Amino acid sequence: MTDNPILTLDNVTKSFGPVTVIKGVTVNVYPGKVQVLLGENGAGKSTLIKMMAGVHQPDGGRILVDGEKVRLADTNASEALGIATIHQELNLVGSMTVAENICMGRFPRRFGLVDRRTMRNTAKAALDRIGLHIDVDHKVGELGIARQQLVEIAKALSLEARMLILDEPTAALTKREITALFAVVEDLRSRGVGMVFISHHLDEIAAIGNSVSVLRDGEFVAEVPADTSEDELVRLMVGRSIEQQFPRRRDYDGPADTLLEVNGLSTKGLINDVSFSVKAGEIVGLAGLMGAGRTEVLRAIAGVDPYVNGTVHVRGKELPKSSIGAAIRAGVGHVPEDRKAHGLVLGAPVNENIGYATLAATAKSGLVDRRGQRKRAQDVADKLRIRMQNLDQPVGSLSGGNQQKTVFARWIVTNSSVLLLDEPTRGVDVGAKVEIYELMNAITAAGGAVVMVSSELPEVLGMSDRILVMSGGHISGELAGGDVTQDAVMMLAVRDVQRDLEDKLMEDGHE
Template sequence: MTQEILRAEGLRKSFPGVQALDGVDLTLRPGEVHVLLGENGAGKSTLIKMLSGAHHPDEGRVLLDGQPVDIRDARTAQRLGIATIYQEFNLVPQLTVAENLALGRPPRRFGFVDTRAMRRQAAELLARVGVDVDPATPIAGLGIARMQMVEIAKALALNARILIMDEPTAVLTTGEVDRLFAIVRQLRDAGVAVVFITHHLEEIAEIGDRVTVLRDGRSVAEVAADTPQNELIRLMVGRPIDQQFPRRPAEVGEALLTVRGLSRRGAFDDVSFEVRAGEVVGVAGLVGAGRTEVARAVFGADRYDSGQVSVRGETLARADVHAAMRAGLGLVPEDRKGQGLVLGDDVAANLGLVTLRRATRAGFVDLRAQRRAAAKVAEQLAIRMTGLDQEVRTLSGGNQQKVVIGKWLVAEAGVLILDEPTRGIDVGAKVEIYQLINALTDSGRAVLMISSDLPEILGMSDRILVMARGRLVGELPAAQATQDAVMELAVTDVEASRVQ
């Protein structure tokens, strides 16, 4: 048996009101990909934060090369050869790509930062992960997928012995995932121990060697990566899940959302579609196709140059979020922490964000009514929390997403735009979100769902719109949609088709 590079024994960690880890064991070997699997709130994030120095265990110990180590902070972890790519990006938006890649260790010449060398090194790292980005570009100007690849490049620069990857594929396209897996295999062949966290079960057998399953803060099993998915799900959630995509078509009614000729120079062009009561319309496409840009323009968060957005036949004013909300539109953004939540506030305050103005009379907020509505929705969505006063930042990813969706339930939105609704969410929480989507359409509401997860789009949509390079290039009914059919449209050469 290959010698262990790291062993964690009996790790325990508690936070106020929460036992995050309750005696977790983990072993890592050089030259293997060890998958860490579990529901949101199972303890995965707490465990990797201990290994990376962000948290310190209450009990238990970590051994590196057979010797106990005290990983007090991130600098200590890096010195020991442990690098971590977090699901929530650890980048400085105001700095350039090159400055982020060299943060804390820039090349110097004559005592000054060597900008030319820094950009040259950044270009080499970006080429290694296959990203065509100017190193002088500010991070704030990148999309989520490119930020993820910059994070990966940043970790590779450390030449770590142990690389921890937390949901690295959550926002990547199929091609980008293939590129990432090639990098992971190269690292494994070079003797690096990789900890790989994913909620995409189909990835486990493709990239993993062993799997440790966490549930309720405990390590409940260690199995081979080729273990059948149904068994992995049973180990994760403690029960079998009969149907991964439980779409229940509802009776389709009138058009609730109508978009005609929506265009913005450099982003999207002549986009038209409608979403009717009782249906889920999926929007597929590669990263950069313009899906999120269209969704934000429809909601009024961003401007558009021409076109029209109507809700129930009433045309909305351009770039007016309040008009969209009054009309019954709701948006769940792809970046829930940056755009969907106020992390320092509690669950009740976040659930009441959208209805705050409506609940205000003569300058005073009816807090009692707000709290009653929040409690009702929290119970309906089965949000796992210690109470409505719990800070939303301390919830698991799946429960945070429920809060983001829940605030629109409190507001009784008639049309809900969901942008990557299950990003970073485990299979159990995904099914709960899907059941919520069914409940919305059963009640006569409409859902526009953007997702990079093709099985999700295929499994939960009644119709699928496909975008490529800012244009709507096709529509497929659910009965005719396949991954190949969607991808064939997604890679359409829009410019060539215009010429023909």
């Protein structure tokens, strides 16, 4: 006999305006089991869990908790029933501290005042559980996106819920953190907590799941055991199999001009004397651990952050420091890591978000070709299969993966010749990943150059012509051809970590 479900979405439907995005789906969440939701970007996974979390209410069907019909009017109603949710888009308040965010909505009080000491201890205990050692008085907005994700996880865990929903919790995490998170999930499972897990990393499903519900286009496709082969999962999810995961081709045989040359780049905080160059037709991977300085290098080149020393040349011409406009005009495109904070205007339509850089580049000459721009936006949206009602839909109401594709689309439309990609396939489904790789190939085949930061080693290995490994703010080595293995990259990536760790321990000691 199996247990009764904690929660059931029973034949639910959901529409936004005229568009029905969930069409009669049933999902059960059992105690001590991990129910995986699988589907392409825009299939409806987040919408389903938002119904469990009280963010959205179904238009049809029922929600049952312990077999009783309930109405989850808001997130408080769902939390009160013991349901904790880690949303795909982070819900933290950047201007508040780590401790305040973790205890939000339930500050401990003493004599009518917020008991800061208890609050800090609660937060510390929550962070300890996932092995994250950061200062709880730090402002969340100053943390990198992976750390923010971990704070969000700690916050949900500290609710001691009987059901935990995890919407792509691992997208921004590295191997070590994922291992720590999965250990927590094991622990919760053994204590009878029911979980819902969403991920585009298919290899995680067998490792953590019990059962998988596959969705396509808002409809239920199948429920299969979590140890179903990845090929079969892909077939159920996208309706076809995917031949080649990393379709790197080298079709460019024009002159190997140096498009990007970075010399002695140093920033105030982190990067120290970084030099490299990239030729037409090349994809160069920037590998390294979280905090190694990869994101900062791209941001400095793109004019987002200032640097104190060094130069950046594009096609032999020096770029002025900290000028995003100048970088765009020189043909530099930048897909940032944190699309919400640095990439998209969520309230603006897809069309404007895709056209933004083109407008910035052409504004000077006074030639804004709106109709042409709309056509180009539609073309690239089709190519990337961005799932939307039309180009006028606000980008904030696209699914997470489709927002990511929109940021990418912007720089395709701009015809950037030097593309700086920071985790370009994060949160993107397996089919769309291949579309993004194909576009990277098309760019290099046309004589462009790509620099790609990615924490997914198979992707770096599969798509790069050369790999630069960063550690502790500088380039610790370069690998190409037969030298490229995951082990070789990791060796270079941890080279300076030991030293950093010692420094950190010193700092903490002064706290």
